[in-house]
Amino acid sequence: MDINLIFRIAGIGILISVLNMVLKQAGKEEQAQMLTLAGVVIVLLMVIQIIQRLFTDVRAVFGL
Amino acid sequence: MSFFTILGVSLIITMLLLVLRKERPEIAVVLAIAAAGLILASLLKSIGQIVTVFESLAIKSQFNLEYLKLVVKIVGLAYLAGFAAQICKDAGEGSMAAKIELAGKIFILSLGIPIIVGLLDLILKIL
Numbered sequence: 001m002d003i004n005l006i007f008r009i010a011g012i013g014i015l016i017s018v019l020n021m022v023l024k025q026a027g028k029e030e031q032a033q034m035l036t037l038a039g040v041v042i043v044l045l046m047v048i049q050i051i052q053r054l055f056t057d058v059r060a061v062f063g064l
Numbered sequence: 065m066s067f068f069t070i071l072g073v074s075l076i077i078t079m080l081l082l083v084l085r086k087e088r089p090e091i092a093v094v095l096a097i098a099a100a101g102l103i104l105a106s107l108l109k110s111i112g113q114i115v116t117v118f119e120s121l122a123i124k125s126q127f128n129l130e131y132l133k134l135v136v137k138i139v140g141l142a143y144l145a146g147f148a149a150q151i152c153k154d155a156g157e158g159s160m161a162a163k164i165e166l167a168g169k170i171f172i173l174s175l176g177i178p179i180i181v182g183l184l185d186l187i188l189k190i191l
Contacts, residue, residue, distance in 0.1 A: 003073055006102065009095045010080040017087035036088070043094045050101035055144070057105055061112045062140025063133060 005050065009043050065106040074103065093155045104147060131179055138172050 016039035023032035058064065077099040084092040115136055122132045145168025152161035 002102070003076075006073075006077060006080070006095065006098055009091070009098055010084060013084045013088045013091035013095065016091065017084075020087075036090075039088075040090050040094070043091055047094050047098045047101070050098050050105070054101045054105045054108075054147075057108045058140055058144055061108050061115060062136050062143070064137055064140050 005046060009046060012039055012043055070103055070106070074099070093151075096154050097151050100147060100151060104143075128182075131182065134175060134179060138175050141168060141172055141175065144168075 016035060019035055020032045023029075023035065077095070081092050081095060081099075084095060118136075119129070119132060121127075122129055145164055149161040149164040149168070152158070152164060
């Protein structure tokens with residue numbers, strides 16, 4: 001099990017919240033919004049791999 | 065993966081979620097999904113062992129293997145439906161969780177109907 005992925009996701013989340021604060025302080029609300037969106041998409045792409053593996057494994061084990 | 069590893073990993077993930085939930089709830093949800101996926105995937109190996117033991121028991125007792133396969137299938141369906149519904153509930157979308165649970169119940173019922181029919185056939189034969 002790769003716990004690294006979890007740490008990577010949490011790290012991206014913290015980094016994005018910090019960058020978001022900086023951008024908001026600089027008055028760039030729109031860019032902050034786009035940054036949030038990009039972060040969510042990146043993190044979702046990482047999670048999809050895990051979900052796909054889980055579903056194929058469950059199918060194999062339970063013969064669905 | 066041992067039981068204690070899972071415990072430790074879950075505690076670490078809980079701390080990370082607490083930090084993230086306030087600032088970025090959407091990424092916290094994704095992290096929760098990833099954690100659930102990883103932990104359940106690591107449990108699957110032991111579940112597979114249990115299923116094979118049940119299969120060997122069924123073969124020994126000359127039980128109809130089709131029924132056992134159906135039951136295992138139903139357990140798998142319930143497992144996946146519970147996984148998805150729990151994530152929806154964690155994200156605060158209780159209505160989506162209710163829909164997933166309803167879909168799971170209906171599919172499980174439709175899978176279980178052959179077993180009920182078999183039981184009724186057996187009762188009719190005995191009578």
